[in-house]
Amino acid sequence: EIDAHPGGAIEIPAGEHAIEAPLRITADGTRLSGAGTLIQSTGSAPAVVVENARDVTVRRITMARPADARDVTNSGLLVLNSEWVTVDDVRVIGNKARDAAIQIRDSEHVTVRNCVVRDYKRIAVDDRTDSELYGYAFRCIDGTGILATRSTHVTIESNRVIEESL
DSSP: OTTTSTTSEEEEEEEEEEESSOEEEOSTTOEEEEEEEEEEOOTTSOSEEEESOEEEEEESOEEEOOTTOOSOOSOSEEEESOEEEEEESOEEESOOOSSOSEEEESOEEEEEESOEEESOOEEEEEEOTTOSSOOOEEEEEEOOSEEEESOEEEEEESOEEEOOOO
16 A cells, blocks of 8 residues: 555554565655554564655554564664654554664654553573684573664654563
8 A cells, every 4th residue: 555655644544454574665755654553474574664765754553563473583663764754652562673673774853752662672692602702692681672873863752662571
């Protein structure tokens, strides 16, 4: 549906919607919103990607992983190389990945507000056995709620990052 309405409004209806590939927003002016929940079953893929776009809004949707998800390696929401993006009242639940649940990279003028990131951590192995300095591996709790890297003019306000499952 996003390809059918580039730069337009896309509404995710109430209910759970299983996806295997991310919803990709690449058109300027796109608005994604709704009362629905996107359940991303592919651990190596985000639920939503905003890439090379300007003046995008993502509002009121929920992104989640299946309850039995394993080997999740990617964010729930990923913003890449974009400008003037607003993420408002979004929920990312049970992402449990090494990458941040909401991740902003190489972007400008991004606002993340009133969002909830819940149950985003996982048990991981930090393997340092190839290092001359360490030579060991250990289990640890890993995961990040919201992360901005190589980005400028980023506002992150009034969000909740909560871990309840560990």
